[in-house]
Amino acid sequence: MFNPSKQEGVCDKCGGPLKQRADDREETVRQRLQVNVEQQQPLLDFYTEKGYLKTIDGNQDISDVFQEVTAVLGTISE
Numbered sequence: 324m325f326n327p328s329k330q331e332g333v334c335d336k337c338g339g340p341l342k343q344r345a346d347d348r349e350e351t352v353r354q355r356l357q358v359n360v361e362q363q364q365p366l367l368d369f370y371t372e373k374g375y376l377k378t379i380d381g382n383q384d385i386s387d388v389f390q391e392v393t394a395v396l397g398t399i400s401e
């Protein structure tokens with residue numbers, strides 16, 4: 324779990340119950356990710372060629388990812 328709630332099974336924001344997706348088995352998730360990667364590659368190539376692709380390391384603290392996203396969006400002009 325990458326962003327666990329403070330109290331297990333309870334949403335930090337609304338206090339509602341949290342439950343794992345029924346299809347959240349490792350094998351299912353791996354396959355879903357693989358399909359995503361395959362489908363995204365043509366888009367990544369397209370935007371890379373146009374020089375529009377911005378890359379952000381998502382393996383950081385969530386607040387750091389958010390700051391980088393915000394910074395990148397701030398560099399976009401019309």
Ligand SMILES: [Zn+2]
Pocket residue numbers: 334335336337338339
């Ligand atoms: Zn909630």
